[in-house]
Amino acid sequence: MEKKASPTVIIMAVVVTLAVIAGIAWMVWASIAPKQADLTADQEIVSHEGHDHADPTKTSAQAAAQAVMGAAYSWQPAHFETPLDGLLGVSDRLTEELAEQMEIAATDPNHVVANEWDTWAKNGDVISAATETTNEEIRDDLSKVTVLVTQNVLTSQGDVTPYSQFEVTVDAVATTGQSKQEMTWLVQRFAITNVIF
Known part of the structure; x- marks a missing residue:
C-alpha cells in the first residue's frame, strides 16, 4: 500500500523548490551585474528604465x-x-x-x-x-x-x-x-x- 504525501508536505516541497530557484537566480544575477565599486568615477550606474537620474x-x-x-x-x-x-x-x-x-x-x-x-x-x-x-x-x-x-x-x-x-x-x-x-x-x-x- 502506497502512502500519499499530505498537502502540507507538498506545499513545503514547492516552497523549498521556489526558494532554491530564486537563490540560484539571484546568485547568477549578482555575479554578472555590474557593481558600482568596479566602475570608474565616470561610469556610475545611472540607467533607470530608459532615463537617467543626476x-x-x-x-x-x-x-x-x-x-x-x-x-x-x-x-x-x-x-x-x-x-x-x-x-x-x-x-x-x-x-x-x-x-x-x-x-x-x-x-x-x-x-x-x-x-x-x-x-x-x-x-x-x-x-x-x-x-x-x-x-x-x-x-x-x-x-x-x-x-x-x-x-x-x-x-x-x-x-x-x-x-x-x-x-x-x-x-x-x-x-x-x-x-x-x-x-x-x-x-x-x-x-x-x-x-x-
Missing part, C-alpha cells in the same frame, strides 16, 4: 552643502578617531585643497574634540546631524550656502537628546567634467557663523 549632491550647490555638512557633523565616536572622520569620508565632495587641509587637521594631536567624546565612545552613542539650507547666493560658478545643522545624540539605549544647533556658511565651487555640461559642486570652505545652542 546625483543631486553633485548638480546642486545646496544639496552638496547639505550632504557635506551632514557628514561633517554626524559622528560615531566609538568608530571615529576624530570628528573629522565623517568629513574625510566624503572628501570626494571637497575641493582638493580643503580635503588636504582636513587630512592634516585630522592628524593634529591638538585637534579639538567635544568634551563628551570619550563618554559617547564608551557608551556607543552616535551624534546625528540633520541639515537644511536657509539661504543661497550664486554667482557664476561660486555659491555661498547657509546650512542649518541640528545635532542630536542617539544613545545606545534608544534615547534622543538635542546636542547643538548652528548655522554654517558653505562656499561651494562648480567644476566641470569631461563635457562642459557635467557640472559638479564641491565644498571649498565652510565656517560656523551662528551658534543657536
Whole structure:
C-alpha cells in the first residue's frame, strides 16, 4: 500500500523548490551585474528604465552643502578617531585643497574634540546631524550656502537628546567634467557663523 504525501508536505516541497530557484537566480544575477565599486568615477550606474537620474549632491550647490555638512557633523565616536572622520569620508565632495587641509587637521594631536567624546565612545552613542539650507547666493560658478545643522545624540539605549544647533556658511565651487555640461559642486570652505545652542 502506497502512502500519499499530505498537502502540507507538498506545499513545503514547492516552497523549498521556489526558494532554491530564486537563490540560484539571484546568485547568477549578482555575479554578472555590474557593481558600482568596479566602475570608474565616470561610469556610475545611472540607467533607470530608459532615463537617467543626476546625483543631486553633485548638480546642486545646496544639496552638496547639505550632504557635506551632514557628514561633517554626524559622528560615531566609538568608530571615529576624530570628528573629522565623517568629513574625510566624503572628501570626494571637497575641493582638493580643503580635503588636504582636513587630512592634516585630522592628524593634529591638538585637534579639538567635544568634551563628551570619550563618554559617547564608551557608551556607543552616535551624534546625528540633520541639515537644511536657509539661504543661497550664486554667482557664476561660486555659491555661498547657509546650512542649518541640528545635532542630536542617539544613545545606545534608544534615547534622543538635542546636542547643538548652528548655522554654517558653505562656499561651494562648480567644476566641470569631461563635457562642459557635467557640472559638479564641491565644498571649498565652510565656517560656523551662528551658534543657536
